[in-house]
Amino acid sequence: MKYYDNDTLIYLNGSFEKASVTGIDFYGQALHYGYGAFEGLRAYNTHLGTRIFKAEEHFERLKLSCEAIDIPYRWDNNELIEQAYELLAVNNLRSAYIRPLVVSGANMHLTASKEASIMMAAWEWGPYLGQNLLRVCVSSIERPNPKSCRVDAKICGQYINSILASSDALNKGFDEALLLDQNGYVAQASSENLFIEKDGLIYTPPLANVFPGITRQTVAEICKSLHIELIERPLTIQDIYQADAAFLSGTAAEIIGIKEVDHIVYQEDWEHSLSATIQRKYKNLVLENENYEVII
Structure with a gap:
């Protein structure tokens, strides 16, 4: 499936940028060693409006995952939740899957990087395994x-x-x-x-x-x-x-x-x-x- 087009925006380190032009650090430990942490959240279009289910729990687990492997986590989770809702709004999404990703900085040594970046993307996604038994x-x-x-x-x-x-x-x-x-x-x-x-x-x-x-x-x-x-x-x-x-x-x-x-x-x-x-x-x-x- 296609997750984004030329108009899709992602959240990256405090601002919204087009997914199609965002660069990647080819010296990052996440790319070479899988040294990163991520989360998956779902937003639902309820009769009360768009709601992200258990957002606080998910972002707290993202923080704990980073801490478990010594990735610096300097973001405020309440602010990230606000940005997640804004991400849905700027992409005109009401029901969607949200993927926050924290990646470590450039470092070819097998030691924990002291830098990290956070990205959030969102896309429409039905149940991952379908709906049939x-x-x-x-x-x-x-x-x-x-x-x-x-x-x-x-x-x-x-x-x-x-x-x-x-x-x-x-x-x-x-x-x-x-x-x-x-x-x-x-x-x-x-x-x-x-x-x-x-x-x-x-x-x-x-x-x-x-x-x-x-x-x-x-x-x-x-x-x-x-x-x-x-x-x-x-x-x-x-x-x-x-x-x-x-x-x-x-x-x-x-x-x-x-x-x-x-x-x-x-x-x-x-x-x-x-x-x-x-x-x-x-x-x-x-x-x-x-x-x-x-x-x-």
Whole structure:
């Protein structure tokens, strides 16, 4: 898809510039070593106007990601949120995906740069994995070991792992990949958190080896509000195969159901599952719909 044209503006270090003419520092560590951090936010066109869902949480996580790898973070998050709304306005966007990116300065040494720049772009983007139930596979590529890098931070270079797993799944005819952790438990998808449903309960892997997704936390809040028990525990491949239903969560993907894993098809009707109820509640939440029906 095309993310920008000659009129698209991006936010760069305090001003709005045309995306088509913005230069790149070819000596930057982000380009050579993946030494940068990013975020993904969604803006929704609600009945109250354009709203960025959980903007404060996302920019706080961007700050924490930079701090985790010693990238200087000198921006005020409240100001960045204001600029994110302005970015939507100058590009005439009401529903959009927003990508803040912090990149380190020029430095060919393997030491932390003392300079950093921030960019924000926005574009219209439907659910990342579409809206149909997914066909997924267990990947041979593992989730990074927490002792090797900060798996709780959204660091640019770590997503090479995700690209490899996702691309391999697509080449095999699947929609997405599930990655195991270093202990052989199912951790998450390439860039989404995983939940399974079994006998009226919802299960998800614990945070130790998975990314602490903001949408993941939102699912936990939804479960609490609907009195659905959510249990965090390590999940085996057999747990995934034998589930009644399953779904992925993430800002880009939102909440999307899984049809089958490694050609094993879930038998429960998705629309009547607890998982689908959570999906409907999430959609109403991000659209700020006050009057809605949730069927359990």
